Every structure is written in structure tokens, then in C-alpha cells.
Amino acid sequence: MTEIRQNKATKQWVIYSTARSKRPRDFIRPARERRTLPEYDAHCPFCPGNEAMLPSIISETPAARRGAWQTRIVPNKFPALVPEAGRARIPRGIYLTMEGHGRHEVIIESPRHDCDLSQMTPEEIGVLIETYHQHYVALMKEHENMLVLIFRNHGERAGTSLMHPHSQMIVTGIVPTLVREREERAQRYFDEWGRCVFCEMLEFETNDRSRVVFENESFLGFVPFAAEVPFEVWIMPKKHEADFGSISFGQKTALAEALHHVLGRLHTKLADPDYNYVINSSPQYAAGEPHLHWYVEIRPRLVTPAGFELGTGIRINPSLPESDATFLNQ
Numbered sequence: 001m002t003e004i005r006q007n008k009a010t011k012q013w014v015i016y017s018t019a020r021s022k023r024p025r026d027f028i029r030p031a032r033e034r035r036t037l038p039e040y041d042a043h044c045p046f047c048p049g050n051e052a053m054l055p056s057i058i059s060e061t062p063a064a065r066r067g068a069w070q071t072r073i074v075p076n077k078f079p080a081l082v083p084e085a086g087r088a089r090i091p092r093g094i095y096l097t098m099e100g101h102g103r104h105e106v107i108i109e110s111p112r113h114d115c116d117l118s119q120m121t122p123e124e125i126g127v128l129i130e131t132y133h134q135h136y137v138a139l140m141k142e143h144e145n146m147l148v149l150i151f152r153n154h155g156e157r158a159g160t161s162l163m164h165p166h167s168q169m170i171v172t173g174i175v176p177t178l179v180r181e182r183e184e185r186a187q188r189y190f191d192e193w194g195r196c197v198f199c200e201m202l203e204f205e206t207n208d209r210s211r212v213v214f215e216n217e218s219f220l221g222f223v224p225f226a227a228e229v230p231f232e233v234w235i236m237p238k239k240h241e242a243d244f245g246s247i248s249f250g251q252k253t254a255l256a257e258a259l260h261h262v263l264g265r266l267h268t269k270l271a272d273p274d275y276n277y278v279i280n281s282s283p284q285y286a287a288g289e290p291h292l293h294w295y296v297e298i299r300p301r302l303v304t305p306a307g308f309e310l311g312t313g314i315r316i317n318p319s320l321p322e323s324d325a326t327f328l329n330q
Contacts, residue, residue: 002015002017002019003015003016004016007225007226008197008200009182009185009186009197009198010185012226012228013226014228014315014317015317016318016319017316017317017318024323025327027230027231027270027273027300027302027319028270028271029273037113037114038113038114039114041164044163044164045077046106046108046113046164047113054074054077056075057072057073058073058074058075058105059072059135060073061127061130063111070111070124071107071127073105073107073135074105075104075105076105076106076168079103079104080102080104080170081101081102081104081172082100082101082104083101083102085101085102086098098174101144101173102145102170102171103169104168104170104171105135105169105170105171106168107135107150107169108165108166109166110124110165115165116154116267116272117165117259117263118264118266119264119267122256122260123256126253126256128167129255132167132169132244133244133252136169136244136245136281139171140284146172146175146284146285147176147283148169148171149169149170149171149172149278150167150169150244151167151170151277151278151279152166152168152276152277155273155274156274157274158274158275158276175283183289183291183292186198186291186293187289187291190291196240196290196292197291197293198236198292199240199293201224201225201236202220202236202238202293205220205225206220210322210325211225211322211325212325213262214235214258216258218237218254219235219236219237219251219254219255219258220238221234221235221236221258222234223328226321227324228315229299229301229302229303229315230300230303230317230319231270231319232299232300232324233266233328234296234298235255235259235295235296237251237255237295239251241293241294242281242282242289242290242292242293243286243287243294244279244281244294245281245287246287262298266300270300270302273301274301275298275300275301276298277298279295279296281294282294303317303318
């Protein structure tokens with residue numbers, strides 16, 4: 001009555017338990033929990049006119065209306081990492097430490113407090129993708145920046161503290177273990193089979209179709225075969241590229257279309273669920289590697305990990321990927 005599937009790229013196992021299964025509609029947020037926001041909030045530092053609440057403004061993209069802006073990049077007021085910190089490793093007894101070197105910045109996605117990404121037009125999302133890309137490329141040119149992570153937390157369960165639509169960038173001078181392990185597994189697969197494991201998955205999902213939720217000329221959106229959470233979706237470029245920084249102008253437009261569709265379906269079908277998304281891209285030194293493939297990973301926060309997950313690292317997913325894809329496509 002259960003099934004255990006393996007993620008081909010990470011080798012992580014996921015348990016699917018039909019005894020715990022819910023109908024897709026059981027994941028829909030109750031009406032009393034849904035958010036209603038004003039267009040402007042006098043207490044929000046990200047709203048126009050409240051610039052005095054910001055540490056500074058790094059850059060902004062102008063809007064069509066004279067004197068207005070469409071996206072803004074600002075320093076995080078409470079950064080996890082700071083550029084002025086040192087990068088040296090420091091022994092402390094049997095342990096190792098270092099100062100918190102890096103960057104932590106916020107991308108304000110719209111001047112409107114209530115204009116969530118799932119409700120934006122593809123053109124507006126395209127401006128955001130352009131903002132991501134330009135700043136990503138600029139940061140990756142700095143030798144000490146090993147990894148630039150772009151991510152978005154939507155909703156309280158996903159870890160957001162300000163409701164104004166925004167994404168974040170964290171730059172590290174180290175390569176996190178999770179990223180390193182994903183890279184090493186992909187390299188071992190390439191050494192054995194001579195192919196990118198992500199390209200293999202992409203080809204299979206394109207032909208199988210049972211988990212596909214979006215496709216255009218440049219991207220495929222699908223629920224992974226071994227999705228760890230209900231309604232997890234990956235948006236993957238069809239062209240093999242290790243680095244998000246190598247995305248072309250046409251791909252930016254196509255990615256905006258993909259995000260617009262997938263986030264819109266999640267918003268409509270699940271009544272605006274909390275979620276995280278992250279752009280998984282290569283570290284600086286691996287931007288041209290043949291075994292790595294960047295992609296967007298979207299994880300709704302619909303279930304809570306418990307003791308088994310903590311003790312084993314194996315997730316229990318009560319929802320089958322094929323059922324999730326069918327529901328999103330209806």
C-alpha cells in the first residue's frame with residue numbers, strides 16, 4: 001500500500017503512503033486563512049514613499065511612468081552575511097569557524113504591496129527575471145563569491161516576515177554541503193554514463209507526460225517523479241546550461257511565461273499556498289560544466305516534517321506526483 005521512489009539526481013528516497021493520502025482539494029487553504037492586503041502600507045519599508053525605512057537602495061528598474069520604479073534591490077536590514085566580514089577559516093579547538101562573509105540583498109518585485117508574483121503579468125515577471133539576471137551576473141564576476149542563491153519565501157509557513165512581494169539573494173564565499181553533494185552526484189553520473197542526469201530526467205518527463213504541468217519552447221515544468229512534498233514543481237531549461245547567468249534574452253521571456261503559468265496554477269488550484277522557490281545554479285567555478293543543469297525548484301508548504309523525517313532524512317509524501325500534475329492541469 002506504499003511506494004518508495006528515488007530521485008535520480010540526488011539519490012534521495014521518498015516514501016509515498018496511500019494510507020496518509022489526501023484528495024488534492026484537501027490541500028486548499030481555508031477561506032479564513034487567505035490573505036487580503038492593501039495596495040499601500042504606511043508601515044512597509046518596501047512601499048514607495050517609505051524609503052527612509054530602507055538601509056539604502058542598490059539599484060532599481062524604472063517603470064513606464066516617469067519617476068516610478070518597477071523593481072528595486074536593497075540590502076537586507078537584518079543580513080545573514082555581510083561583505084565587510086573576513087573570509088579566513090579560524091580554528092577553535094577541534095572546530096572550525098569563520099566570519100559571516102557574503103551578501104544578503106532583497107529584490108522588491110513591485111511597488112504595489114498587494115501585487116503578488118502569481119498575479120503579475122508575464123511582462124512584469126519578465127522585468128523581475130531581468131533584474132535577477134543582471135545582478136546575478138554582476139555578483140558572480142567577483143572572485144570571492146562562490147555561490148549566488150536566488151530564492152523566494154511566500155507566506156508565513158515559508159518563512160516570510162514582510163508580506164510585500166519580494167525575493168532575496170544570498171551570496172556566499174563557501175559552497176554549501178547540499179550544493180556540493182548535488183554537484184558530486186551529477187559528476188559521478190556523467191562519468192559513468194556520459195550524460196547529464198538532469199537532461200536524462202528532462203527527456204524522460206517530456207516523453208512520459210504524466211507529470212508535466214507546463215511546456216514552451218525553452219522550458220519544461222513538471223512534478224518530479226520523487227517529489228518530496230505535495231505539488232512540488234521543477235521548471236527546467238531544455239537547453240543544457242549549468243549556470244543561470246548564461247540565460248539568453250529569449251529564455252528570460254520563456255521563463256517568465258513558465259513562472260506565470262505554474263505559480264498561477266498553484267494560486268488558483270490551492271488558494272494561494274505558502275511556498276518557497278529557489279533557482280538552483282552552479283557554483284562560480286562550475287559554470288561551464290557538462291554535468292550540471294540549473295533549474296527553478298518550487299516547494300509548497302502544505303505538510304510538516306515530523307520525527308521520522310528528522311531521524312532519517314527521508315520525506316513521507318501523502319500525495320502522488322501524477323495526481324498532483326493531473327489536478328494542476330485540470
